[in-house]
Amino acid sequence: MPSMPGTALLKCLNLNQMHNELTLQRHQPDGHTGRYVQAVWFARAAQAGTRWLPCDGAQGILFVLKGELMLDGQKIAAPFHIQAPAKQSVELSYSAGAEFAGIRLFPARFKALREAVSPLLAPSGLSELAEQLRQTPKISTLEQWLEDFSALAPDPSYELQHTYQLINKLMQLNPLEDAYRTIPLCMRQLERQVKAQSELTPKYLARIYRIRNAQQQLRDNPLTNLAQLALACGFSDQAHLTREFKQILRITPGKYVRQLFA
Incomplete structure (x- = not known):
């Protein structure tokens, strides 16, 4: 799975990244799971602060484990929040002592996965994961979730394979018209598929x-x-x-x- 532009694809980044008041652990899956999931991560804030979440056209799930989180000034209700497809960067604010975690998917994945892995992505499944994270607030809890996810994640359909292929070409900075020419589906069909799955146009x-x-x-x-x-x-x-x-x-x-x- 290609990385985002300018981002090194580290298969497993399981180290502490200190940003003054924030400690972040991050893991990037590969293989079958890496088709769908960009990364899982766990953060702990020693002090209150803010960070900008980059715009990537994708969706994610935030888990509020301790303290308070806000997105663009709006408080996130515990235990979890499903983010809309990212059209712009978003400001994340957190309180001192906050603990929070997340699952970041690739663009156009969430809708297709929600039914296929419904036990995990249903509200009950996400609430259960949030409780597991509260009990064991470590990146290893999310890594275990990835193993469960991998067992349920389907192979994408023919149309979705080509939808993802087009998005991958765009992530690799191929011009849009060139990217269309490499995919064995017509442009209109690809446009509809991408918009239906990601809520964004190619x-x-x-x-x-x-x-x-x-x-x-x-x-x-x-x-x-x-x-x-x-x-x-x-x-x-x-x-x-x-x-x-x-x-x-x-x-x-x-x-x-x-x-x-x-």
């Missing part, structure tokens, strides 16, 4: 991955010329780059660079 997904690539390039080289970055990443000009940053990432390139140096 064109919008392509925009997400293009701006995320630009963001990663800027993170790697904060002193890069923005006009040159825009052209290198497929934008018509710097103004186009700035508009996409603001609309999808909810920040300007200039402010993003200043945050990198903060």
Whole structure:
């Protein structure tokens, strides 16, 4: 399964990542489960803080285990919250001492999985997982859930295989028209499939991955010329780059660079 633009695909990242007040553990599955799940993760906050959840066009499930969580100022009710497909970056706020966890799927997976693995993704199954996480607040609890998930996750249908193939091409930054030509389904059929499964159009997904690539390039080289970055990443000009940053990432390139140096 290809990674998001600019993100190294580490098969198992089971280490503590310190972001001042936040400790994060993360595991990325491979094999059959890796077709559907980007990662599972567990976080513990020593202090109150905020983080931006990147826009990736996908859905996820957040588990509130201790303390309070808010998304864009709206409190998340325990024990779990199913996130809508990510069209923009979202601000996550957490209280001191909060413990929370998550399952992040790939785009266009949740609807197809909800029926196929209903014991796990039904409200009762998610509530049971939340209770297990409260009892054993460790990444290993989510890794065990992945084993159960793998036993139930189906092979995708013919149409879904090609839907995922198209999305993978877009994630790899292939131009949209080129991506369509590599898939043995007509463009209209693919558009309908992607929209039905992800609630987003292929064109919008392509925009997400293009701006995320630009963001990663800027993170790697904060002193890069923005006009040159825009052209290198497929934008018509710097103004186009700035508009996409603001609309999808909810920040300007200039402010993003200043945050990198903060």
